[in-house]
Amino acid sequence: MLGSIYLGMSGMQAYSEGLQQVSNNVLNLNSTGFKSSEVSFTNLQATRDTGGTSLVGGNDGGGSGVGLAQSSLNFTAGELRQTSNDLDLAIDGTGFLVLLKGDDVRYARTGSFAIDKDGYVVLADTDWQLGVLDSAGRATAVTIDPRRTSAPAATTKVVFADNLSSTATSASVSDLAVYDASGVKHVWQVAMTRAEGSSSWTITVTDDKAKAIGTQTLIFNGSAPTTETSTLTFTDSENNLSVLFDFSKNVTSFSSGTLSTLRASSVDGHAVGSVTSLVVNAKGELELSYSNSEKTQLGAIALATFRDPSVLKQENAGLFVANNGADVSLLPSDDTRVGLVKSRRLEASNVDLSKEFSDLILIQRGYQASSQIVSVANDMIQQLFGIRGQG
Numbered sequence: 001m002l003g004s005i006y007l008g009m010s011g012m013q014a015y016s017e018g019l020q021q022v023s024n025n026v027l028n029l030n031s032t033g034f035k036s037s038e039v040s041f042t043n044l045q046a047t048r049d050t051g052g053t054s055l056v057g058g059n060d061g062g063g064s065g066v067g068l069a070q071s072s073l074n075f076t077a078g079e080l081r082q083t084s085n086d087l088d089l090a091i092d093g094t095g096f097l098v099l100l101k102g103d104d105v106r107y108a109r110t111g112s113f114a115i116d117k118d119g120y121v122v123l124a125d126t127d128w129q130l131g132v133l134d135s136a137g138r139a140t141a142v143t144i145d146p147r148r149t150s151a152p153a154a155t156t157k158v159v160f161a162d163n164l165s166s167t168a169t170s171a172s173v174s175d176l177a178v179y180d181a182s183g184v185k186h187v188w189q190v191a192m193t194r195a196e197g198s199s200s201w202t203i204t205v206t207d208d209k210a211k212a213i214g215t216q217t218l219i220f221n222g223s224a225p226t227t228e229t230s231t232l233t234f235t236d237s238e239n240n241l242s243v244l245f246d247f248s249k250n251v252t253s254f255s256s257g258t259l260s261t262l263r264a265s266s267v268d269g270h271a272v273g274s275v276t277s278l279v280v281n282a283k284g285e286l287e288l289s290y291s292n293s294e295k296t297q298l299g300a301i302a303l304a305t306f307r308d309p310s311v312l313k314q315e316n317a318g319l320f321v322a323n324n325g326a327d328v329s330l331l332p333s334d335d336t337r338v339g340l341v342k343s344r345r346l347e348a349s350n351v352d353l354s355k356e357f358s359d360l361i362l363i364q365r366g367y368q369a370s371s372q373i374v375s376v377a378n379d380m381i382q383q384l385f386g387i388r389g390q391g
């Protein structure tokens with residue numbers, strides 16, 4: 001009967017621990033990136049000691065009660081919820097973000113990130129730095145400090161497109177912005193004239209101060225520019241600018257009327273730019289955008305995949321640590337084996353409240369039954385103590 005009390009106590013202990021586990025799941029219902037634990041119980045069996053002469057934990061082959069089984073994390077993905085922060089990141093797939101702090105490594109499914117004083121992308125309110133893949137495929141932290149400005153580039157080419165009227169005698173392209181090597185902006189005016197019935201257009205370029213930049217001739221053969229005149233170079237010696245005007249693609253002269261639709265379809269070169277935003281692009285790369293409309297990539301966000309996710313242990317703030325010797329592979333974000341990093345998303349907890357409440361009921365009933373065993377065994381012992389000898 002004393003053994004029954006110990007058996008009942010094992011149940012009360014196991015179900016108390018199970019209650020703690022379920023309670024932790026329920027309380028983290030709204031914790032970002034939280035992964036719930038699976039609650040399960042296991043039977044305990046009596047065993048012989050090494051000498052084989054006595055029993056440990058109960059009668060020969062008898063049960064020794066119940067214990068809480070080793071908990072396992074449920075890695076089912078939570079809902080990806082929309083946010084307004086460009087550096088709120090979540091993974092549409094099975095991978096894990098890689099976070100670095102010196103030689104320490106942690107993993108996360110989601111997180112709100114920010115740029116620290118040294119320009120590193122870090123998990124908000126922590127020192128954990130977001131890892132990107134280097135040329136050797138290793139995870140490394142990256143800082144934006146060396147790339148806070150975009151160097152200027154001189155304009156070298158303007159590509160034109162659309163139609164010059166076949167009957168008009170004049171046309172223009174106004175306010176053509178070009179840049180010198182220092183990033184200074186110059187505004188050119190392009191005027192085009194021709195004699196009525198002629199196939200030759202005189203192109204005159206002036207700057208915003210009405211200074212003449214140059215004059216060239218564009219000749220059409222039918223509706224297309226001739227090969228010899230389809231590219232024309234205009235040079236501003238004062239500002240060390242030499243710009244090629246390219247009429248060779250998509251420029252025609254066949255529509256009649258006074259209106260011409262000729263335009264500059266692309267112009268290279270740009271001014272100095274400063275950082276305006278840091279986002280994750282469609283390929284899962286960290287991408288800086290500048291005020292001069294330029295962009296630069298800092299690298300593909302490193303995503304980790306584990307052959308056996310059970311090697312991961314959950315820590316505070318949605319972080320996970322892997323056991324030593326864990327079989328982990330690092331892949332770029334757009335690899336189908338790990339999924340894609342989504343910007344302006346946070347992964348919600350994957351706690352299934354209905355399941356947790358069901359487990360609560362089962363645990364309550366298990367604890368109640370265990371306590372009843374202790375109570376009945378105690379009553380039987382009391383009856384035994386109440387036996388009086390007859391003389």
